[in-house]
Amino acid sequence: MLKFIKSLSAAALLSVMTFSSAQASENGIVFKTADWQHTGLFGTYDREAAQRGLQVYREVCAGCHSLRHVAFRTLQDLGFTEDEVKAIAAESTFPDLDSDGEVIERAGKPFDKFPNPFANERAARASNGGAFPPDLSLMVKARPGFENYLYSLMIGYEETPEGIDLAEGMSYNAYFSSHQIAMPAPLSDEAVEYSDGTTASVEQMAKDVTVFLAWTAEPKLEQRKNMGLKVILFLLILAGLFYAVKRKIWAELH
Numbered sequence: 730m731l732k733f734i735k736s737l738s739a740a741a742l743l744s745v746m747t748f749s750s751a752q753a754s755e756n757g758i759v760f761k762t763a764d765w766q767h768t769g770l771f772g773t774y775d776r777e778a779a780q781r782g783l784q785v786y787r788e789v790c791a792g793c794h795s796l797r798h799v800a801f802r803t804l805q806d807l808g809f810t811e812d813e814v815k816a817i818a819a820e821s822t823f824p825d826l827d828s829d830g831e832v833i834e835r836a837g838k839p840f841d842k843f844p845n846p847f848a849n850e851r852a853a854r855a856s857n858g859g860a861f862p863p864d865l866s867l868m869v870k871a872r873p874g875f876e877n878y879l880y881s882l883m884i885g886y887e888e889t890p891e892g893i894d895l896a897e898g899m900s901y902n903a904y905f906s907s908h909q910i911a912m913p914a915p916l917s918d919e920a921v922e923y924s925d926g927t928t929a930s931v932e933q934m935a936k937d938v939t940v941f942l943a944w945t946a947e948p949k950l951e952q953r954k955n956m957g958l959k960v961i962l963f964l965l966i967l968a969g970l971f972y973a974v975k976r977k978i979w980a981e982l983h
């Protein structure tokens with residue numbers, strides 16, 4: 730019986746582990762990895778990192794990338810208070826109508842989603858040499874191990890190696906699939922001044938913004954893991970019960 734439960738739980742554990750350790754590497758490019766607190770079996774988001782990552786998004790990435798699936802009020806999940814969320818929302822403005830039907834700009838409210846930096850895709854491309862900065866809300870969910878890709882991309886800007894001719898307006902990035910990317914290096918040391926006093930090295934900001942974007946892509950990850958664990962426990966107990974019943978029945982039949 731014990732052996733049976735052991736092998737069953739080992740199988741369950743193995744299937745979860747192989748899933749979460751899937752490594753993203755494309756065109757033979759091996760990405761840099763970091764310790765992601767949330768990717769483990771019982772992992773939860775590092776709230777402090779995610780809060781710093783929000784600051785990086787707002788002060789750097791938001792100039793070009795939208796986050797259109799994320800409402801300000803959900804930031805409370807990251808440990809912000811209701812008043813802090815109100816203050817963050819109020820720093821953006823949104824077009825609205827007044828009582829006479831005139832178009833006005835009003836301050837953001839917690840129910841608003843993060844504003845789009847550009848009026849439309851054409852405007853976004855026009856400011857980015859024809860390339861489109863994709864929405865970042867669900868980016869990290871695009872493929873398993875995307876955290877490592879995003880982190881690598883952020884720290885992967887290098888001098889262009891000899892013999893490579895970059896097209897106009899492109900930057901060399903060791904981890905981008907074609908190595909030529911239309912996004913100029915977004916991070917440089919001290920690009921933000923962290924409100925919690927953490928030193929804002931490129932690596933630190935890259936890690937923090939990755940944790941934040943992992944959260945925007947899957948804010949309910951922790952509940953899902955919790956539920957998964959309950960289901961596994963339930964199945965283990967059920968399997969144990971079946972085994973006991975089977976033994977009892979067969980004992981009587983022998």
Ligand code: HEC
Nearest residue numbers: 789790792793857860861862863868909910911912915938
């Ligand atoms: C000056 C504008 C600008 C800023 C600021 C900027 N980006 Fe980008 N980003 C772009 C453009 C343009 C692209 C499309 C690049 C391409 O297709 O070559 C892009 C692409 C990306 C991609 C997709 C890469 C891929 O594999 O296709 C990610 C992820 C990304 N940016 C993340 C970020 C993050 C995180 C920040 C903030 C730290 C940021 N960007 C800041 C302009 C910007």
